[in-house]
Amino acid sequence: MSAPFPDPDPAAAAAPRPTLHDVARAAGVAVATASYALRGASKIPEATAARVRAVAERLGYRPNPRFAELMAAVRRGGPLASGDRLALVWPEGARGGFARLVAEGARARAEARGYALEEFRVAAYRRPGRLADILAARGIAGVVFGPVTERDRLVLDWPWDRFAMAMIGSADLGAPLSRAAHHHYEAMRLAIETIARRPSVRRPVALLDAATNERAHRGWQAAWLAYAGAGAAERLRLLAPDAASGRRALAAWWRAARPDALVVDGANTLAALREAGVEPSAAAVFTLSRQPGDSTPGVAQGYDVIAAHAVDLVIAQLQRNERGLPRPPRSLLFPGEWRES
Numbered sequence: 001m002s003a004p005f006p007d008p009d010p011a012a013a014a015a016p017r018p019t020l021h022d023v024a025r026a027a028g029v030a031v032a033t034a035s036y037a038l039r040g041a042s043k044i045p046e047a048t049a050a051r052v053r054a055v056a057e058r059l060g061y062r063p064n065p066r067f068a069e070l071m072a073a074v075r076r077g078g079p080l081a082s083g084d085r086l087a088l089v090w091p092e093g094a095r096g097g098f099a100r101l102v103a104e105g106a107r108a109r110a111e112a113r114g115y116a117l118e119e120f121r122v123a124a125y126r127r128p129g130r131l132a133d134i135l136a137a138r139g140i141a142g143v144v145f146g147p148v149t150e151r152d153r154l155v156l157d158w159p160w161d162r163f164a165m166a167m168i169g170s171a172d173l174g175a176p177l178s179r180a181a182h183h184h185y186e187a188m189r190l191a192i193e194t195i196a197r198r199p200s201v202r203r204p205v206a207l208l209d210a211a212t213n214e215r216a217h218r219g220w221q222a223a224w225l226a227y228a229g230a231g232a233a234e235r236l237r238l239l240a241p242d243a244a245s246g247r248r249a250l251a252a253w254w255r256a257a258r259p260d261a262l263v264v265d266g267a268n269t270l271a272a273l274r275e276a277g278v279e280p281s282a283a284a285v286f287t288l289s290r291q292p293g294d295s296t297p298g299v300a301q302g303y304d305v306i307a308a309h310a311v312d313l314v315i316a317q318l319q320r321n322e323r324g325l326p327r328p329p330r331s332l333l334f335p336g337e338w339r340e341s
Contacts, residue, residue, distance in 0.1 A: 018059040027055040038063070063114040086110050086314060087135050090121045090146040091154055091173065097291060098303065099146070102168060105304025106144055109311040115142075117311075128157050136162060141323070142314040145173060147303070151215070161324040164317035166310045168303070171215055178317075178330040180309040184219030186335035187288055187299045191263055192227045194338050195286060203235070204228070204261035205254075205283075209269050210238040220265065220288065235259070239272055247276040254278045265289055290339055301336040309334070 024034035029052060037044045037052035044052075055061075088106050090099070103119060110117040118140070125131040135143065140163075147169030148154050155174035167179040188206075195201050206224050213220050225232050237253050240246050250273065262283045264270045273280060287298035309332050317326070 018056075018061040020061070020063075022059060023052065023056045023061050026059060027052045062112065084114065085116045085118060085138070085140050086142040086144060086311065087140045088117055088119045088144050088146055089131070089135075090119070090123075091148055091156055092146075092150055093121055093123050094146055094149065098149070101292065101304050102146055102307045105307035106168075106311050108304075109308035110315075113311070113315055115311075115315065122156070129159060132159050132162060142318050144168065144307070144310050144314055145177070147171065148173070148215075164314050164323055165325075166313035166317075168307050168310045170217060176325055176329045178313045178326050180306045180313060180332040180334070182216075182301045182303070182306060183333035183335040184216035184288075185223045186333070187301070188220045188223035188263075189227050190335055190338055191286060191288060191299055192224070195261055195263070198261075198284070201261040201284065203257065203259050204263060205235040205237070205257050205259040206263040207237050207239060207250075207269050207273060208265045208288075209272075210240050212265055213238060224263075239269055247272075250276040251278050254280075259283050261286065263288065295341070297340045298338070299336045300339050302334060306332075306334050 020034055020038075021031055023038075024031045027034060029037070029048065033044060033048065034052050034056075037049040038056060040049070086106075088103060094102070103117075107117045118138075120131055120135070122128050122131060125134075143163045143165045145156075145165065145167040148171035149169075151171065153172040153174070158173075158175070160175050165177055167173060167177045168181070169179065170181040170184070192204075195204055206220075206228070208220055221236065221238070224236050228235065235257055237250065239250070254273070254276075259280075260283055262270075262273075262280050262285050264273075264285065264287055266287060266289045270280070270285065285296055287294070287296045288301075290296060290298040290300045313330060313332070317323075
């Protein structure tokens, strides 16, 4: 019977790691040109940069993070930063497809930049400071905090001065962190403008979870009021806790609006509408948080892309040999993409 995990091919294991010189030679450019191209320098023509990136991907080239840190230290005349691993720290116990999407996006970008990524959950440790001590003992200097999805604000007792850090998402951890997040305002504007081009839509309404809208700094609500046209306020409903009176009011609002299109922030909001005795089959349904495999048209927020850019923020801090809270913090906002199918 064959072994379940056969020994790796010795020849493959011994294959040398592609270098920047290999990439430059295969692309037909100088080493300096290849380096600038892979770093996204504006001095390199886009056609040349695209060719170099394609060659690097084909060869499986990955930059050496220690070398990148060394060169950054040489350029600024400072000491060398340490560590070639990053931590993805979940302040809450995120699970399921959303957490996998975030982790896959973060890990792919970290590995593409030459770093390994390890996941940790704060809840698995007695206190956040204990986890921070473990990360430091493992030589992990860069931390990406995962999204907080259950509250607007979570005050995390963390030694902010010890790590290079960034956060995924728009919630507050009690410290002014750099972050990559979904641009809820622009996503709602994208939804409104896309739906408005449909001849069949004349009376759209929006139904949003009040807590989620608050966590998004009321971005969805603000964009709806700004762009949804006359009567926008009456055609917007924020879903409060599910008391029986709230369900009756929701059903009455639906009957009064007589909508032909419904914008929701997710499946839970749509389920709440049905719990109120309303079946929105006569209205076209659109979502602001389209998940992989979802058939409902709407905005795919792209949290794998958002997570990748949070990793970039941390790596940039490491290569500048920076630790602690940035002044000022940087915010990268992404509106997502509209998808029909």
